[in-house]
Amino acid sequence: MEFTQLWDKLNKRFPERLTLATESGDKQIQVKVDDLIAVVDYIKNDSALAFNFLRLISAVDTGKEFSCVYHFYSYQHAHGLILTVSLNRANPTLPSLSSRYATADWLERECYDMMGFNFLEHPELRRILLPHDWDGYPLRKDYQQPAEYHGTKH
Amino acid sequence: MNDFIQSLFGPNGVNVWIAPSSTWLLATILFTGAGIVVFVWVALMSVIGTYAERRVAGYMQGRLGPNRVGWFGVLQPIADGIKLLGKEDLIPAGAAKWLFRLAPILVFCGVLIPYAALPFSPRLVVSDMAVAIYYILAFEALEVVGVLMAGWAPNSKWSLYGGMRLAAQMLSYEIPMGLALVVIVLFAGSLNFQQIVAWQQTPMMGIEDPNILGWGIFRSPACFVAFFIFFIGGLASAKRAPFDLPEAESELVAGYHTEYSGMRFAFFFMAEYGAMYLVSALTAILFLGGWYGPLPLPEGISPASLVELWNTNTAGQESFWSACQAFISAPVVLTTAGAELIGFINLAGKALILFFTMIWIRWTLPRIRIDQVMHLCLKVLLPLSMIAALGAAIQIVIMN
Amino acid sequence: MALNTEKFISQVNDLSAQGNLHTEEILVNMGPQHPSTHGVLRLVIQTDGELVAQAFPQVGFLHRCFEKIAESVTYRQVVPYTDRLDYIASMNNALAYVLGVEKLMQIEIFPRAQYIRVIVAELNRIASHLVAFGTYGLDLGAFTPFLYGFRERELILSIFEELSGARLLYHYPRIGGVAKDIDAKIAADIRAFIKTMRRTWPEYNALLTENQIFIKRSANIGVISAENAISYGLTGPCLRASGVAFDIRKAQPYSSYEKFDFNIPTGQGTKGQVCDCWDRYWVRMCEIQESLKIIEQALDSLPEGEIRAKLPAVLKLPAGNVYLPCENPRGELGFFIISDFQPKALRIKMRAPSFCNLSIVNKICRGVLVADVVAIVGSLDIVLGEIDR
Incomplete structure (x- = not known):
């Protein structure tokens, strides 16, 4: 399915709830945090969409706002879809997809680890790449590198 | 007392060189001397074994192997030995210290003690006991006790796994291996190596001098099957690939010797190569004609002891020097000594070919899993060895 | 020789419930220093004797802050860092990154450069599969295949050394093209390698693939259904072994892969169930043959021309974002690049195939033996440099 068809279909199902990002490059569809689960359930289970493969979850900090970007793909129909969710900078909370896509478990843990996103209902939201007692979320633009860690200075 | 000592040595034991005047003091000296010789032999086997192993592996894998220390790298094992001597002797915290120290010694003893009954040539044997096979099997199990200790003592989980695996593995391979021996024992009618080897020279199916055809392995289909069962069991008992699970380096780091370093590790190492030669030599003696063939033994070997030979061949000589000359040039001494030498070459040659086969297998096959070892040994080899033993019994009944 | 683990565990549990058998589960730390965890992976294994109840992979020991560094250096300077992610397949990694950047810049790459990229990527794929x-x-205890594989890999490394001057971290694909042209000598070397590889490939099978012990150790172990494979985001040989014939080189061709004729090997369950360890292994072996086919076609039809587009000294990508998936030897690799028209990227997020492939370990390592854990982790073919980034 081409992107325009996808967009039409989604727009018809969720009228007034989705917005199309207008930057160059890959086309993204912006979803509100509250709608995320409904949209994902729809695109996963609808037989004409069948996005059964969650490629990537990226936590993004543009300096102004947080967003979470989901790359989906469908093996049946060979089409892709990108959803973005804008998050509250003070309290970046969003629902977890780990019960729908098993791969989301680790991908969301990485987002938590690096950017401090709080995924609700995640089975074990703890750090994955960094040590468990690391302070702060390094990929945030306002992150201050700690002067030392367990006696090791950089 | 002398009778007891005599019975310890057996008719062809070390005392054959001095007998019949053995006393307990002489016996002690002889046993000690023989022990040192055997120890040197085991050490030599581990030196040759490591060198051969690394060169053969190198050749099989299209690389060179050690070739820097000495001529073609022959001194590499010695360099390794010196390196191991210089290593720090570590005992992990929380280890059962005495068990930890005892384990390598027990493992090494478990390999060394069976050598007492293992002939190297027709009469070059420490003790030619009547129950040699029984004795060897019994004392080989001592090694397992050592390995279990080594698995338990260091307080390491990997070691524990290695010990556990060995326990399971031993229960599996010992039974078919023992039953494979029963086949040979039934045919030869003896537990003594001299008689088993002699049986392999008896006429067979109308052939007066069967030579190679008379070897245990060709005597009967049951023996043929038993040979493979015994060799597979031998691989398992020497913990060689594909049965090297107790020390599986890709799974258990190094298994039961994970925590050992320096000379303690070297003892495990020597025990492994000692066990390899032990199993190879046993197989050669039981199934491959022992010291007979391919090189023929000379005729006219004297059954007399060294003292008797000396006395009869040096009679009438005045000086010690001329007595020596007369002794060395006596034909009966020459043939007897020659027979020993040829017998030794025959036996060691066959054993070393099997030794090489073990190395060859090691660098070719992947490792099997513990449940597969037990499946193979208990569900495949055990019934097979039972059938072989039964077949052997039936064959003996029918042929007699 | 299926192991009836369920029955065995329930028997053991019954006995211990009756108080007749004192059993205790052991927690074993496999790694980060362990011979067969392919780097610094730590697996915390909960075992009941040799039976594994759970295996928790712990990653991050090799974390080198790639994504943080990528935000602080220019687009060109990121390329050498990508080499160091999956250090077994550096060419493919750098290729995925430069393709992403080029897509966002919307520049055309000269056909010759595209073909050369295909050649080096496929060579590196073979090296990685070797x-x-x-x-x-090695994981299954056979030492010799390791040196067989490295013998042929050596030829590839020599070709790469000729091309890029390096043997492991090449920095060869550049934004806009490649660093050096393939001359007649290198082309001859590659052709000689193809010949050698075709000759030695059956040797590998005789030595390992068809070995009964190897089949017993890998068949019916670590079975991943297609459903699970998709849900856990498995890609590459692991996904294809599950029976999903998906290859990005076919589905979303990049760097003119659409011009080459090759097959997608999938798991057929030849020696056991579909997508057991043996199938994953066999898919990789078959991919070596397919890669040889691609290299041969690319060499035969290598177009003449330039190899590098002229680009400004300071690269500023148009504001926007791009994600271009590439078929790495280990699976789908892609760089999600967000640009805000600055010399440095706003955000570079990498999809690491091994990271997703590893996440299924706890799912398939339940009720197997300790030795099988090694077989399963080995069959996933992970590289920790890429998982930990």
Whole structure:
């Protein structure tokens, strides 16, 4: 399915709830945090969409706002879809997809680890790449590198 | 007392060189001397074994192997030995210290003690006991006790796994291996190596001098099957690939010797190569004609002891020097000594070919899993060895 | 020789419930220093004797802050860092990154450069699969295949050394093209390698693939259904072994892969169930043959021309974002690049195939033996440099 068809279909199902990002490059569809689960359930289970493969979850900090970007793909129909969710900078909370896509478990843990996103209902939201007692979320633009860690200075 | 000592040595034991005047003091000296010789032999086997192993592996894998220390790298094992001597002797915290120290010694003893009954040539044997096979099997199990200790003592989980695996593995391979021996024992009618080897020279199916055809392995289909069962069991008992699970380096780091370093590790190492030669030599003696063939033994070997030979061949000589000359040039001494030498070459040659086969297998096959070892040994080899033993019994009944 | 683990566990549990048998589960730390965890992976294994109840992978020991560094250096300077992610397949990594950047810049790459990229990527794929072949044998206790694999890999490394001057971290694909042209000598070397590889490939099978012990150790172990494979985001040989014939080189061709004729090998369950360890191994072995086909076609039809587009000294990508998936030897690799028209990227997020492939370990390592954990982790063919980034 081409992107325009996808967009039409989604727009018809969720009228007034989705917005199309207008930057160059890959086309993204912006979803509100509250709608995320409904949209994902729809695109996963609808037989004409069948996005059964969650490629990537990226936590993004543009300096102004947080967003979470989901790359989906469908093996049946060979089409892709990108959803973005804008998050509250003070309290970046969003629902977890780990019960729908098993791969989301680790991908969301990485987002938590690096950017401090709080995924609700995640089975074990703890750090994955960094040590468990690391302070702060390094990929945030306002992150201050700690002067030392367990006696090791950089 | 002398009778007891005599019975310890057996008719062809070390005392054959001095007998019949053995006393307990002489016996002690002889046993000690023989022990040192055997120890040197085991050490030599581990030196040759490591060198051969690394060169053969190198050749099989299209690389060179050690070739820097000495001529073609022959001194590499010695360099390794010196390196191991210089290593720090570590005992992990929380280890059962005495068990930890005892384990390598027990493992090494478990390999060394069976050598007492293992002939190297027709009469070059420490003790030619009547129950040699029984004795060897019994004392080989001592090694397992050592390995279990080594698995338990260091307080390491990997070691524990290695010990556990060995326990399971031993229960599996010992039974078919023992039953494979029963086949040979039934045919030869003896537990003594001299008689088993002699049986392999008896006429067979109308052939007066069967030579190679008379070897245990060709005597009967049951023996043929038993040979493979015994060799597979031998691989398992020497913990060689594909049965090297107790020390599986890709799974258990190094298994039961994970925590050992320096000379303690070297003892495990020597025990492994000692066990390899032990199993190879046993197989050669039981199934491959022992010291007979391919090189023929000379005729006219004297059954007399060294003292008797000396006395009869040096009679009438005045000086010690001329007595020596007369002794060395006596034909009966020459043939007897020659027979020993040829017998030794025959036996060691066959054993070393099997030794090489073990190395060859090691660098070719992947490792099997513990449940597969037990499946193979208990569900495949055990019934097979039972059938072989039964077949052997039936064959003996029918042929007699 | 299926192990009836369920029955065994329930028997043991019954006995211990009756108080007749004192059993205790052991927690074993496999790694980060362990011979067969392919780097610094730590697996915390909960075992009941040799039976594994759970295996928790712990990653991050090799974390080198790639994504943070990528935000602080220019687009060109990121390329050498990508080499160091999956250090077994550096060419493919750098290629995925430069393709992403080029897509956002919307520049055309000269056909010759595209073909050269295909050649080096496929050569590196073979080298990577050879390492996978060798280390998998090593995991199962067969040492010799490892050196067989490295013998042929050596030829590839020599070709790469000629091309880029390096043997492991090449920095060869550049934004806009490649660093050096393939001359007649290198082309001859590659053709000689193809010949050698075709000759030695059956040797590998005789030594390892068809070995009964190897089949017993890998068939019916670590079975991943297609459903699970998709849900856990498995890609590459692991996904294809599950029976999903998906290859990005076919589905979303990049760097003119659409011009080459090759097959997608999938798991057929030849020696056991579909997508057991043997199938994953076999898919990699078959991919070596397919890669040889691609290299041969690319060499035969290598277009003449330039190899590098002229680009400004300071690269400023148009504001926007791009994600271009590429078929790495280990699976789908892609760089999600967000640009805000600055010399440095706003955000570079990498999809690491091994990271997703590893996440299924706890799912398939339940009720297997300790030795099988090694077989399963080996069959996933992970590289920790890429998982930890």
